[in-house]
Amino acid sequence: MKPKITVLAPKGKRKIEWVERHMPVLMTIRKEMSKRKPLKGLRVGAALHLEAKTAALVRTLVAGGAEVALAGCNPLSTRDEVVAALMRDGINVYAWRGQSEKDYYANIHRVLDHRPDILIDDGADLISTTHAKRPERIQKIRGACEETTTGVNRLRMMAADGALKFPVIAVNDSPAKRLFDNRFGTAESTLQGIMATTNTLIAGKQIVVVGYGFVGRGMASRAKGLGAIVTVVETDPIRALEATMDGFRVARMAEAARVGDIFITTTGNIGVIRKEHMRRMHDGAILCNAGHFNVEIDLKGLASLSVKRRKVLDDVEEFQLKDGRRLHLLAEGRLVNLAGERSLGHPMEIMDMSFALQALSVGYLAEHGKELEPKVHDVPAEIDRRVAELKLKSLGVGLEKLTREQLGYLRAWKFGT
Numbered sequence: 001m002k003p004k005i006t007v008l009a010p011k012g013k014r015k016i017e018w019v020e021r022h023m024p025v026l027m028t029i030r031k032e033m034s035k036r037k038p039l040k041g042l043r044v045g046a047a048l049h050l051e052a053k054t055a056a057l058v059r060t061l062v063a064g065g066a067e068v069a070l071a072g073c074n075p076l077s078t079r080d081e082v083v084a085a086l087m088r089d090g091i092n093v094y095a096w097r098g099q100s101e102k103d104y105y106a107n108i109h110r111v112l113d114h115r116p117d118i119l120i121d122d123g124a125d126l127i128s129t130t131h132a133k134r135p136e137r138i139q140k141i142r143g144a145c146e147e148t149t150t151g152v153n154r155l156r157m158m159a160a161d162g163a164l165k166f167p168v169i170a171v172n173d174s175p176a177k178r179l180f181d182n183r184f185g186t187a188e189s190t191l192q193g194i195m196a197t198t199n200t201l202i203a204g205k206q207i208v209v210v211g212y213g214f215v216g217r218g219m220a221s222r223a224k225g226l227g228a229i230v231t232v233v234e235t236d237p238i239r240a241l242e243a244t245m246d247g248f249r250v251a252r253m254a255e256a257a258r259v260g261d262i263f264i265t266t267t268g269n270i271g272v273i274r275k276e277h278m279r280r281m282h283d284g285a286i287l288c289n290a291g292h293f294n295v296e297i298d299l300k301g302l303a304s305l306s307v308k309r310r311k312v313l314d315d316v317e318e319f320q321l322k323d324g325r326r327l328h329l330l331a332e333g334r335l336v337n338l339a340g341e342r343s344l345g346h347p348m349e350i351m352d353m354s355f356a357l358q359a360l361s362v363g364y365l366a367e368h369g370k371e372l373e374p375k376v377h378d379v380p381a382e383i384d385r386r387v388a389e390l391k392l393k394s395l396g397v398g399l400e401k402l403t404r405e406q407l408g409y410l411r412a413w414k415f416g417t
């Protein structure tokens with residue numbers, strides 16, 4: 001159902017105002033953009049998790065002169081009150097929580113109907129739809145920004161196949177994003193999502209974290225901090241070793257399946273928890289996902305093992321196996337930190353940096369997009385540094401300056417006389 005604008009908008013507005021008070025970096029950039037109007041005359045089309053922090057980014061782009069059209073990047077992560085507030089401000093938004101797969105793609109097409117000059121994507125559905133279904137839109141597009149690991153991986157594959165037709169900035173890969181958003185933001189919000197959805201205690205629980213990349217590392221350390229006993233499952237030998245030396249038990253999925261009370265997938269890969277693992281799980285085990293798509297837990301396999309399934313709480317579905325054991329799936333296997341009704345998404349202070357990177361990267365594309373090659377580009381280092389410096393400033397943290405002597409010393413290759 002589409003959001004009722006007048007009823008929901010005031011609540012959405014309050015949420016947006018609250019997060020904006022905690023996003024000082026983005027607000028500094030908004031102030032600058034509203035004076036310089038670097039996006040004047042440009043149309044931005046975006047597919048993002050439509051929640052309050054995203055609205056803060058959208059309002060920044062609008063302040064910079066852009067006309068913005070928005071769709072969701074996940075059928076469950078949209079907050080209707082935020083959509084209502086944006087729509088009341090005259091922004092074109094095509095999304096509502098719980099939209100069908102068909103509506104999800106129809107809404108992406110609606111964004112493309114606006115003839116965007118710049119795209120912002122999270123997961124690459126908007127960019128891949130443009131290439132596969134709306135090639136007539138490509139010529140006008142100066143470039144795009146991609147927010148997450150799965151999206152960047154897909155776009156690198158497109159570039160390797162020679163299929164990518166405009167430049168994309170991999171916002172995800174910038175140190176200021178991966179180190180803080182993927183690691184701290186996803187960990188904290190995923191644990192918040194699990195707790196708010198289930199009311200479960202983390203302390204003393206056996207938590208299995210599948211994948212020890214940026215997201216998995218944060219997840220394991222935060223779960224341990226809350227008192228969980230953490231097992232990590234990895235396919236990469238270096239990362240498995242890192243997890244071992246970080247003090248975690250590392251095991252194959254088949255072994256971990258027997259011990260886990262809560263399973264969290266963070267791989268960006270398909271079918272990492274399958275039927276053969278589910279068969280080993282104990283009664284009451286909780287399964288959830290923090291990776292971008294709902295493919296990490298084999299949902300068809302889970303359904304086929306079950307003799308009965310029922311919704312036991314909002315966002316908790318119980319699957320009863322033949323022998324009576326019950327497994328609990330959170331938020332339909334979609335990213336639990338954003339898709340759960342009570343999930344709050346990443347903390348505001350984290351999205352302050354991630355969306356500051358997005359806003360500056362969109363500004364960069366407005367200025368330089370036409371000169372860039374159609375491939376995946378890093379975020380320019382000066383943008384990354386600027387965001388980190390602004391964040392430190394907002395935190396009142398001082399940065400040591402290199403002396404002239406130190407600078408000379410670091411640059412010299414000849415030491416002594």
Ligand SMILES: NC(=O)c1ccc[n+]([C@@H]2O[C@H](COP(=O)([O-])OP(=O)(O)OC[C@H]3O[C@@H](n4cnc5c(N)ncnc54)[C@H](O)[C@@H]3O)[C@@H](O)[C@H]2O)c1
Nearest residue numbers: 148149150211213214215234235236267268269290291292
């Ligand atoms: N929920 C969120 O808000 C959020 C935020 C950021 C990123 N993400 C998503 O989380 C996922 C992971 O992102 P990342 O930055 O940590 O990626 P990453 O590439 O750093 O880490 C993924 C890890 O999973 C491992 N892996 C792959 N297949 C595996 C398997 N079958 N079993 C065990 N381990 C396996 C890889 O070896 C790698 O170490 C992506 O889908 C990304 O888009 C979600």
